[in-house]
Amino acid sequence: MTDKKYKIKDIFYSIQGEGFNMGKPAIFIRFSGCNLWSGSEKDRENAVCKFCDTDFKGTDGENGGIYSPVYLLKKIIALSSNCKFLIFTGGEPLLQLDEHLLSYLNKHDYFMAVETNGTIKAPDHLDWITVSPKYGSELVQKSGNELKFVFPQTGFAPEQFQDLDFQHFFLQPKYDENLENNTSKSLEFCLKNPKWRLSLQTHKFLGIK
């Protein structure tokens, strides 16, 4: 059955700008919606996650729409016929991404990565799991390839995650009006705690998506 539909904000071909796979060409599939913020500015103050820098609302972005697995595969191939690296992001992709879609794409030899806030258990068939925990939410996905901590977060410290079952630990400066200060603090933290690597959002410096 391939008639299930997914709400997608954007699909685009770019370079992974941050974390372990920084610099790798990838097709990004940005799912619509998040369970920690509505995406509306009026709700930001009362949201669990208040520092989001991503527009994930609706389906009106680049190549956005309602996709079946077959239609999504066609779009992926139209964007690049030879890039085999898919990154599912959001919003919170695991609100929608399921084994049905993953097993369909898996048959076409894609390396499939997800970027999640960790509040929902990841399904099978994923090749790479990046978890970015957010203060005030319950962490359910406690293992994966990469833990990316946005720093600083009030009430939350990177140390509380560093014994979890991840291969790589990244500290990423929070992208807000204090970016410069957040970057200095992140650098200082990594120098004191070498288990952690600095992740910079290079796509923002480059002015690409």
Ligand code: SF4
């Ligand atoms: S969890 Fe991620 S997508 Fe959701 S509001 Fe926070 S930063 Fe944005």
